[in-house]
Each structure stands twice: as structure tokens, then as C-alpha cells.
Amino acid sequence: MHIPDGILPAPVCVAGYAIAGGVTWVALKQIHKTSDPQAELPKAALLAAAFFVGSSLSVPIPPVSVHLVLNGVLGAVLGWYAWPAILIGLLLQAILLGHGGLTTLGVDAVMMGLPALLAGQFFRQRHRFAKALAPKPLLGIFSFLAGAIGVGLSALIFFTLIVFTIPSTLNQGAEQSFLTALMIAHVPLILLEGVFTVLLCFFLMRVKPELLEQ
Amino acid sequence: MACFPSWSNGLQRLGMAAIAIALAPSAAIAHGAHIQARTTTAVEVQAAYDTGEPMAEASVQVFAPDDPQTPVFTGTTDASGRYVFAPTQPGDWEVSVRQAGHGDIAVIPVEADSVIASSFTNDAGLSPLQRVIVAGAVTWGCIGTALFFWRRGKQ
Numbered sequence: 001m002h003i004p005d006g007i008l009p010a011p012v013c014v015a016g017y018a019i020a021g022g023v024t025w026v027a028l029k030q031i032h033k034t035s036d037p038q039a040e041l042p043k044a045a046l047l048a049a050a051f052f053v054g055s056s057l058s059v060p061i062p063p064v065s066v067h068l069v070l071n072g073v074l075g076a077v078l079g080w081y082a083w084p085a086i087l088i089g090l091l092l093q094a095i096l097l098g099h100g101g102l103t104t105l106g107v108d109a110v111m112m113g114l115p116a117l118l119a120g121q122f123f124r125q126r127h128r129f130a131k132a133l134a135p136k137p138l139l140g141i142f143s144f145l146a147g148a149i150g151v152g153l154s155a156l157i158f159f160t161l162i163v164f165t166i167p168s169t170l171n172q173g174a175e176q177s178f179l180t181a182l183m184i185a186h187v188p189l190i191l192l193e194g195v196f197t198v199l200l201c202f203f204l205m206r207v208k209p210e211l212l213e214q
Numbered sequence: 215m216a217c218f219p220s221w222s223n224g225l226q227r228l229g230m231a232a233i234a235i236a237l238a239p240s241a242a243i244a245h246g247a248h249i250q251a252r253t254t255t256a257v258e259v260q261a262a263y264d265t266g267e268p269m270a271e272a273s274v275q276v277f278a279p280d281d282p283q284t285p286v287f288t289g290t291t292d293a294s295g296r297y298v299f300a301p302t303q304p305g306d307w308e309v310s311v312r313q314a315g316h317g318d319i320a321v322i323p324v325e326a327d328s329v330i331a332s333s334f335t336n337d338a339g340l341s342p343l344q345r346v347i348v349a350g351a352v353t354w355g356c357i358g359t360a361l362f363f364w365r366r367g368k369q
Contacts, residue, residue: 003315004316004317004318005319006310006317006318006319007312007315007316007317036367038363038366038367039367041359041360041363042359042360042361042363042364042367043360045356045357045359045360045363046356046357046360048356049352049353049355049356049357052349052352052353052356053349053352053353056345056349058265064314065263065265065267092352096348096352097264097340097345097348098264098339098340099264158315159315161315162314162315167275169275169284169285169288170273170275170288170312171273171288171290174271174273174290175273175312175313175314178271178313178314179314179315181314182314182315
């Protein structure tokens with residue numbers, strides 16, 4: 001889902017960097033507020049690795065193939081730490097694997113990072129419903145939705161950005177039909193990432209529940 | 215007198231028809247067409263996703279060296295991701311291939327007689343083994359970082 005160099009017009013790339021800069025500042029400030037900002041770093045580093053590798057694991061959904069994004073998982077488990085983890089993951093993907101590009105790094109960070117933060121905030125709302133539901137179904141529902149929200153919102157931002165910036169010199173109809181096919185292919189991915197988030201959260205709850213305290 | 219206006223009208227129409235025939239493009243009158251054939255040197259590009267799958271029916275835009283804004287040739291790749299164009303002048307030709315928000319831009323240096331410069335090498339991307347090594351190295355780096363801060367937290 002990474003947008004490579006040369007697809008978006010320059011003002012969009014600049015705006016992406018501007019928004020990404022602002023969010024980085026907010027995220028680092030929030031992290032700095034915690035009692036021990038380094039305590040969460042091991043977890044963030046491991047999930048950054050998962051995020052980096054995830055983009056190389058393509059899931060064939062004919063006629064296209066999509067790849068794991070995992071930003072919902074990062075948001076749910078890491079909270080504000082998801083932003084720097086995604087930023088570093090994207091930078092390494094752009095430099096080492098050629099996924100995305102350096103001019104579009106800001107746009108890609110906003111596209112994947114903001115939904116991750118939103119998914120994280122949503123996941124934290126589950127404590128409000130602690131009285132209404134048993135712990136396991138509660139965790140199951142919220143982790144599924146957090147995983148789905150992450151990749152779903154990213155896909156939505158991706159398609160909006162591309163649809164509104166298709167150059168007039170291109171065949172609009174053909175480009176839009178391919179975009180629609182790709183968008184439909186993301187629906188199974190949204191479900192898949194939701195299930196993956198549930199499995200990871202259940203696993204963490206069993207082996208190290210303190211990781212899910214937030 | 216009553217029929218004069220209609221007679222004059224008929225004359226007017228005749229005159230207009232004559233003018234219309236005289237002004238019509240010559241191609242509309244000459245019904246012959248000719249096709250000429252000659253040999254030329256062309257550049258073939260082939261686009262594929264990094265999964266190895268060809269970018270079939272992707273939009274191609276070719277920009278001449280002197281104008282990076284308006285494409286000289288536009289078209290679509292075939293089922294195997296190929297597209298052929300004949301450069302009309304030497305210089306750096308830019309070829310953009312994109313489909314559904316994914317794609318790449320290649321700069322192809324073309325010398326006189328439409329031949330690709332010998333210094334040009336294709337960017338082959340990473341082989342699957344290289345990908346695994348890169349992913350392994352990054353993962354190992356992240357695990358190292360995690361262990362470092364985990365130990366520091368314990369002390």
C-alpha cells in the first residue's frame with residue numbers, strides 16, 4: 001500500500017511531511033510524559049520489526065496481491081509508540097526494500113501512522129466496557145476492531161489520495177477500475193489483520209498480560 | 215412576385231452548397247489513403263511488481279528529454295508488462311508506468327539513432343535471497359535494540 005516516488009504531486013508530498021512532522025512532535029511529547037519512556041522500547045522495537053517484515057509478506061487475493069500492514073496491531077499494543085515504530089519501519093522499507101519512497105515518506109507515515117494511533121485510542125476505550133463484558137470477549141472484540149480500523153483507514157486514505165491525484169493525461173476510467181479492484185481486495189485483508197490482532201492479543205494475555213495493560 | 219422569394223432562396227442555397235464544397239477539407243474529397251513502412255529503432259520497457267508479477271495493462275507515459283511535463287506517448291502495457299516506443303531524439307527519456315497507485319519511473323538515456331546508452335543498466339531490484347537477508351538483518355537489529363533496553367530496564 002506504500003505510495004512510491006513520482007505518483008503524487010509535489011504539494012501533496014510536502015503536506016505529508018508537514019503533517020508527519022507535527023504528529024511526530026505530539027507523539028514524542030506524549031511518550032515523554034510517561035514515567036519511564038524507555039520501558040516500552042523493547043516492545044516497540046520488536047513490533048517495528050514485525051511491521052518491516054509484514055510489507056514483504058504478500059497475500060494473493062486474485063486478481064491482485066496485497067501485503068500485511070499490521071499498523072492496527074502496532075497501535076493497539078504500543079499506543080503512542082506505534083508512531084515512531086512505523087516511521088522507522090517505513091524509512092527502512094523505503095531505503096532497503098524500495099517499498100514507498102523518500103519523497104512520499106511523510107505521506108506514507110500519515111497514511112499508516114495516523115490510523116495506527118486512532119486504532120490505539122479505540123483499543124484503550126475497552127476499559128469503559130469492562131463491567132458489561134467478560135475480559136476475553138471484550139479483548140477479542142476490541143482487538144479485532146482495532147486491527148481492522150488500522151488497515152481499513154489506511155486503505156481509505158490511500159484510495160482517496162490516489163483518486164484525487166490521477167493526472168489528467170492518464171486514462172481515468174482504466175485507473176479507477178484497477179483502483180476499485182485493489183480496494184475490494186483489501187476487504188479480506190482487513191478481516192485477516194483483525195483476526196491476527198485478536199490472536200496476538202490473546203497470546204499476550206496468556207503469556208504476558210502486563211503488555212496489554214494500557 | 216409571390217414566387218420570387220422562394221426562387222431567390224433556392225439560388226442562395228445553391229451558392230452556399232458550392233462554397234461548402236469548395237471549402238471542405240481536401241481529405242474528404244480524396245478517398246485514397248497510403249501506408250508507408252520503414253524500419254526504426256525502438257525502446258522496449260517491461261514493468262513488473264516486486265513479487266515478479268508483470269504489470270499488465272498499466273498506464274505508460276513517455277516524456278521526451280526536453281519536456282518533463284507533457285507526455286509524448288501514452289499507452290498501456292501488454293499482458294507481460296511490455297511497452298514499445300520509438301524515441302525521436304537523443305537525451306534522457308523518462309518512462310512512467312503506474313497502475314492503481316503503484317508504479318515506477320525509469321530514466322532511459324538514449325543516444326543518436328535511438329540506441330540506449332551503453333552505460334545504462336537496468337535496476338533489477340532485490341532477489342528473494344537478498345530480501346530475506348535484509349529482512350533478517352533488520353529483524354536482528356530490532357531484537358538487539360529490544361534486548362538492550364530490556365536489560366537496561368532491569369538494572
